[in-house]
Amino acid sequence: MEISDYQLKKLRNYLNNEIGIYVDDSKMQTIYKRKLLKLLKEKGYSDFEEFYKDLVLKKSSFLKQDLINVFMVNETYFFREKYQFDTLVKHVLPELHIKRPANEIINILCAPVSSGEELYSIAIMLMEEGELIKKRDFMLLGIDVDSDAIAKAKAGIYSARSVHKLPPELIEKYFVKTGNLYKVKDFLKKAVNFKIVNIMDKYQMKKLGMFDVIFSRNMLIYFDEKSKREVLATFYNILKNDGYLFLGHAERVPSDIVLFKSMKIGDSFVYKKTADS
Ligand SMILES: C[S@@+](CC[C@H](N)C(=O)[O-])C[C@H]1O[C@@H](n2cnc3c(N)ncnc32)[C@H](O)[C@@H]1O
The missing domain is CATH 3.40.50.150 (Vaccinia Virus protein VP39)
Known part of the structure; x- marks a missing residue:
């Protein structure tokens, strides 16, 4: 499966609107593309547009939550600062x-x-x-x-x-x-x-x-x-x-x-x- 630059940008904008984070192009094309491909495979999608349609039109809260969990940077530890x-x-x-x-x-x-x-x-x-x-x-x-x-x-x-x-x-x-x-x-x-x-x-x-x-x-x-x-x-x-x-x-x-x-x-x-x- 391939995800184009246009599709990556579309997803980046979706996430930006929904949760505020903004992922730059280079990270989108490397780390997040890899993570996204893995998620789509796990969820049984063979086409990005199918996934995106379910995410945005069906407003699948499970899919949205899975996507959010993939994109978050959770780094933290006790007594940080x-x-x-x-x-x-x-x-x-x-x-x-x-x-x-x-x-x-x-x-x-x-x-x-x-x-x-x-x-x-x-x-x-x-x-x-x-x-x-x-x-x-x-x-x-x-x-x-x-x-x-x-x-x-x-x-x-x-x-x-x-x-x-x-x-x-x-x-x-x-x-x-x-x-x-x-x-x-x-x-x-x-x-x-x-x-x-x-x-x-x-x-x-x-x-x-x-x-x-x-x-x-x-x-x-x-x-x-x-x-x-x-x-x-x-x-x-x-x-x-x-x-x-x-x-x-x-x-x-x-x-x-x-x-x-x-x-x-x-x-x-x-x-x-x-x-x-
Ligand atoms: C790097 S961690 C920081 C955790 C902790 N505050 C610290 O400084 O150690 C960033 C966290 O922000 C959360 N986050 C990002 N966007 C968010 C949003 N729109 N609403 C709630 N949490 C969000 C992520 O899920 C992630 O767990």
């Missing part, structure tokens, strides 16, 4: 704890969470800090469009590579080692929630509720400018006043977007939604 979690636990959450009414739950969203390591890391940091969770309830939610990644997050079973940045005493405390795998202990699993959500879907995002903190690391770098701006507007809408947005180290809110106030707290650059911003 740990200094941001330090800023969260040492500065941001203590400030929010003082500002929010005593009985209000503090809601933290990881969007995207990939296979869960980022959200479990936040839960571990909170448990290690120890004082805040005695005084305040927290709700930790992780979302991703990749259903395989969310299934892995819910299972909570990781390779040695995933936990390589964790100190041995924390591995001992929060994981059960079976063979080469590390399984998250039940008490940690109970502290987090995961859901399949497309961040580009404004309706689904609004239904999640309002958040005090949003982590969105290492996804917007894969998005085109327009989708990135749409997602930032969505984050603004679901962030409470005085709430904080953390982006990946290579990501920035464009300087002409004045909705967020950027600042350095601890070792991290963060974005704050203020009543006057």
Whole structure:
């Protein structure tokens, strides 16, 4: 079977519209063409147009999900860019704890969470800090469009590579080692929630509720400018006043977007939604 450059571009535009990612021509013609051919074969298609018709016209949600799972880059690990979690636990959450009414739950969203390591890391940091969770309830939610990644997050079973940045005493405390795998202990699993959500879907995002903190690391770098701006507007809408947005180290809110106030707290650059911003 052959897939032409025109067909690859058609699929690239479809994905761009649906989930925001933009794959450049060279990656499309190499890595993704190979992945796509494999998927089509697995699904029993001998012609790209047949596949595309089912995807777009029949709106097959299974086919769409399989395609999304093939295209996603899920790279993540525990304690990735740990200094941001330090800023969260040492500065941001203590400030929010003082500002929010005593009985209000503090809601933290990881969007995207990939296979869960980022959200479990936040839960571990909170448990290690120890004082805040005695005084305040927290709700930790992780979302991703990749259903395989969310299934892995819910299972909570990781390779040695995933936990390589964790100190041995924390591995001992929060994981059960079976063979080469590390399984998250039940008490940690109970502290987090995961859901399949497309961040580009404004309706689904609004239904999640309002958040005090949003982590969105290492996804917007894969998005085109327009989708990135749409997602930032969505984050603004679901962030409470005085709430904080953390982006990946290579990501920035464009300087002409004045909705967020950027600042350095601890070792991290963060974005704050203020009543006057
Ligand atoms: C490189 S991972 C980043 C994971 C984690 N935040 C980190 O920094 O370690 C990027 C994730 O973005 C997810 N993603 C891409 N587009 C998305 C969308 N439209 N909605 C939700 N998740 C998306 C992918 O499925 C992938 O799991």
